[in-house]
Amino acid sequence: MDMEIKEKLRILSAAAKYDVSCSSSGGNRKNTQGGVGNSHAAGLCHSFSSDGRCISLLKILLTNYCIYDCAYCVNRISNDIERARFTPREVADLTMNFYRRNYIEGLFLSSSVYKNPNYTMELLVETAKILREEYKFNGYIHLKAIPGADAKLINLAGIYGDRLSVNMELPSRQSLKLLAPQKDIDQIIKPMSFISDNIKQNKIDKKIYRNAQTFVPAGQSTQLIIGATKDSDLSIMSLSQNLYDKFRMKRVYYSAYVPVSNNKNLPAIKNPPFLREHRLYQADWLLRFYGYQADELLSKDNPNLNEDYDPKCDWALRNIHLFPIEINKASLNMLLRVPGIGLKSCEKIIKARKVHSLDYYDLKKLNIVLKRAQYFITCKGKYYGNVIFREDYIKNKLILHSDISKFPNSKYQQISFF
Numbered sequence: 001m002d003m004e005i006k007e008k009l010r011i012l013s014a015a016a017k018y019d020v021s022c023s024s025s026g027g028n029r030k031n032t033q034g035g036v037g038n039s040h041a042a043g044l045c046h047s048f049s050s051d052g053r054c055i056s057l058l059k060i061l062l063t064n065y066c067i068y069d070c071a072y073c074v075n076r077i078s079n080d081i082e083r084a085r086f087t088p089r090e091v092a093d094l095t096m097n098f099y100r101r102n103y104i105e106g107l108f109l110s111s112s113v114y115k116n117p118n119y120t121m122e123l124l125v126e127t128a129k130i131l132r133e134e135y136k137f138n139g140y141i142h143l144k145a146i147p148g149a150d151a152k153l154i155n156l157a158g159i160y161g162d163r164l165s166v167n168m169e170l171p172s173r174q175s176l177k178l179l180a181p182q183k184d185i186d187q188i189i190k191p192m193s194f195i196s197d198n199i200k201q202n203k204i205d206k207k208i209y210r211n212a213q214t215f216v217p218a219g220q221s222t223q224l225i226i227g228a229t230k231d232s233d234l235s236i237m238s239l240s241q242n243l244y245d246k247f248r249m250k251r252v253y254y255s256a257y258v259p260v261s262n263n264k265n266l267p268a269i270k271n272p273p274f275l276r277e278h279r280l281y282q283a284d285w286l287l288r289f290y291g292y293q294a295d296e297l298l299s300k301d302n303p304n305l306n307e308d309y310d311p312k313c314d315w316a317l318r319n320i321h322l323f324p325i326e327i328n329k330a331s332l333n334m335l336l337r338v339p340g341i342g343l344k345s346c347e348k349i350i351k352a353r354k355v356h357s358l359d360y361y362d363l364k365k366l367n368i369v370l371k372r373a374q375y376f377i378t379c380k381g382k383y384y385g386n387v388i389f390r391e392d393y394i395k396n397k398l399i400l401h402s403d404i405s406k407f408p409n410s411k412y413q414q415i416s417f418f
Contacts, residue, residue: 009094011084015064015075019110019144019167020223020255057106057140058098062086062123066112070180071263072169072228075112079261085114088127096135106140106162107131117148125153128160140218145195147187154191155215158198163218163250166191168243171236175229178265195220196247219250226280227257227273228266232303236280237294241287254280275404279305286311289343290336313339313398316376320391323376324383328357339398340372360384371401 063085064075074081086094091109098104109127114120124143131137143161145154158164166188170176173185195216202215222243224236236254243249256272283305286292290312297311298304306314316323316339325334327349335346348366352358360379363370375385375394387393 005090005094008084008086008090009060011082012061012064012086013059015061015112016059016108016110018074018255018258019059019061020253056104057108057142058095058104059108060086060091060094060110062088062091062109062111062120062127063114064112065114067115068113068180068182070169070183071261071266072179072225072257074260076261088123088130091127092130092135095131096137099137099139104139106142108142110144110165111146113146113148117146118150118153121146121149121153121157125156125160128157132160142218145191145220147183147191149191151191151194154194155198158195158216159213161216163221164195164216165221165223166195167223168239169223169225170229171224171231171239172229175231179228179263192220192222192243192247192249199248220247221251221253222249223253223255225257226254226277227269232298233276233280233283233305234294234298234300234303237283237287237298240284241294244287252284254284275307276305278403278406279307279311283311291333308402308404309395309398310339310403312337313372317391317395317398320394324378324385324389325376326381327363327377327379328353330377338373338376340369345369372398 061075063083064081065083065085066073066075066077069076069078073079091107095104095107109124111120111124114123124146128141128143131141140163141161142163142165143157145157145164145166147166154164168185168188170179176183176185198215199219202212205212206214224239226236240249240252243252254277256274256277257267257269258272259266259269283292283297286297287294292311292315297315302318305311309317316337322334322337325338327335330338332346332350335341335349336343341349345366345368348368349358349363352362352366357380358366360370360374360382363379370384375387375389375397377384383389385394385397387397
């Protein structure tokens with residue numbers, strides 16, 4: 001590999017680490033005659049497939065030259081860092097080189113905004129076009145959709161790419177005005193809406209026309225930076241819920257703010273708020289798969305997630321009057337709200353109790369994890385929590401099973417705003 005390309009790769013792969021809006025693809029793109037590779041729904045980007053394989057992709061920026069001066073961003077124009085820029089041809093050649101060596105199974109290509117949004121988007125589209133049309137590459141491609149770029153370019157990116165992401169980055173209009181005044185939230189929402197509408201229309205077209213062109217088969221995603229502003233978890237989760245409901249977002253990613261600037265509008269922190277990021281991912285999971293609403297998990301009186309307990313435990317403790325529930329009679333909705341009992345466990349319980357009533361030891365035989373669930377259920381009318389059924393007693397027991405030990409520094413982080 002050319003030394004100049006190696007240097008570019010070193011700089012632009014390091015610059016891409018702050019963009020976390022990629023994971024398993026969730027989409028299929030079959031190989032074609034004379035083509036190279038294919039994309040599996042098992043996933044990409046340092047993810048793990050169902051058979052335990054680690055699947056990875058080439059994750060780089062096209063360039064870290066940027067016209068914007070966002071206070072929270074390491075690539076801001078005012079920051080004195082090493083700069084580099086790939087050409088579309090160089091990225092395409094790198095991707096094919098690594099793919100043929102079995103280093104990667106796809107490409108995640110993001111970029112700072114170089115010259116202007118349209119120029120940057122044209123370069124991203126040109127890269128994907130070379131891969132798809134010239135190299136006949138059928139592997140996974142995740143492209144960044146640049147806010148402010150023309151809809152025609154976004155549409156082309158959606159045809160060539162498997163997934164598109166438009167990073168919202170900050171969770172409110174006020175936050176953007178404070179830390180990224182050159183950006184406009186309406187310009188961010190516009191491509192999200194365009195992509196969502198086109199995905200919906202494409203699904204209709206494919207039912208009517210057998211050979212209808214595919215558009216963003218793996219959906220769209222976005223990223224929110226956590227801890228760079230005063231925005232509460234309630235505002236963040238409400239925004240996420242709105243993105244899922246309105247734009248059918250595939251994933252919202254949360255990235256703990258990494259201190260990269262001494263800007264007076266940024267918080268003075270020693271360590272990124274990883275525990276808060278972790279709690280937001282847990283709450284996000286409850287929104288997507290367990291039927292919770294943002295205003296159930298949080299409220300104006302309780303605007304931030306509890307650091308001591310996961311969101312499901314915290315909700316159960318705040319609604320202790322609904323428990324304990326009888327495992328043999330509870331509805332699916334209530335079973336899903338028992339801390340420690342997940343979707344697969346619920347399916348096992350409902351299937352097994354059709355045959356006979358379940359006791360505590362039957363649940364153990366079904367491999368139901370009971371270290372938290374035991375405090376919120378009864379089996380054949382009997383309570384197995386080994387503690388008085390009272391909120392304060394249960395809290396003391398649950399703290400022993402908390403995952404807070406994974407984040408030893410986060411609980412004691414002091415965040416102060418200038």
